[in-house]
Amino acid sequence: MKDINQEEWRKLIANDEDAIILDVRTKEEVTEEGIIPGALHYDIYEPETFMNAVNGMDASKNYYVYCRAGGRSAQACQIMNQLGLPNTYNLLGGFMEWEGETTHI
Structure with missing residues (x-):
């Protein structure tokens, strides 16, 4: 896992x-606050769904993960690394500090 800033x-x-x-926030957070365009949503607080999704991911891909502030996404990256996905990037500051494009789903 590598922590990276927005730039x-x-x-x-x-x-x-x-x-x-990957957006690992709750469904309520995504609904209320929006999402980064193109992101897949897997709530880390729904462990069975999250783990099933992670277990089906391609280890050759690079995963850019965010949550609301950066804590849950760091945790998600650690889990993903332990399950054989070596290329994970955690967005420092999370969605709260995101200054880029957003959309609502």
Whole structure:
């Protein structure tokens, strides 16, 4: 896992054909606050769903993970690393500090 700021996040994703963005916030947070366009949503507080999703992920991809402030996404990255997904990036400050584009689902 590597902690990265927004500037690093944007640069890395822009040049990464294997980038997958993961939002690990709750459904309520996503509904109320929005989501980064293109992100997949897997609530880390729904462990069975989250673990099933992680177990089906491609280890050759790069996973850019965020939550509301950065704590849950760091935890998600650690779990993903332990399950054989070595390329995880945690967005420092999370969605609360996100200054890029958002959308509502």
